Amino acid sequence: NAGVMQNPRHLVRRRGQEARLRCSPMKGHSHVYWYRQLPEEGLKFMVYLQKENIIDESGMPKERFSAEFPKEGPSILRIQQVVRGDSAAYFCASSRIGIDTQYFGPGTRLTVL
């Protein structure tokens, strides 16, 4: 039973480019969460999604950031016009139901040059 999968594991972008981060939840999990971790800091909640629905996006910046979890395929976190401050590790987690333990993927480390 594969765990949460994220790709790419490392992503380098120049300022102004777009970054697309993908997350495939564990089998049987329909709840996906995205977190951002800056160096030497804890994880900060960004967005919570179920299939085709955004449940809570209160932690996501209003501009340049968007997330989706389509009926088919992985969840996507999209960052448009990246800036250096977007450099961080982005973790996806999934759970079976909304109040269950969250299982984390390996993360995508985004570097903006």
Place this chain on the structure above:
Amino acid sequence: ELKVEQNPLFLSMQEGKNYTIYCNYSTTSDRLYWYRQDPGKSLESLFVLLSNGAVKQEGRLMASLDTKARLSTLHITAAVHDLSATYFCAVVSNTGNQFYFGTGTSLTVIP
């Protein structure tokens, strides 16, 4: 917004010693998680504590929860080098949607 504080932030301890990491949170929550993160790696779930007075133990780690004091502890017994990692506590919001993570405790066990 729910605030979660851990202390200490950094902990260096000798093998064989005992120590406790503390996790305080600001508002009511009935669920608290402890995670471990190795450098450059993802988070590994250690414990989930669901009620006041809950205590769970796995190997040299023991976690407890006092919901009235809004405090959880992670106790390390007879530390070994393999326990070196960063430990995070996370508290679930009342809506059940968000995990609020503490700042982490970076533990280094010295031989």
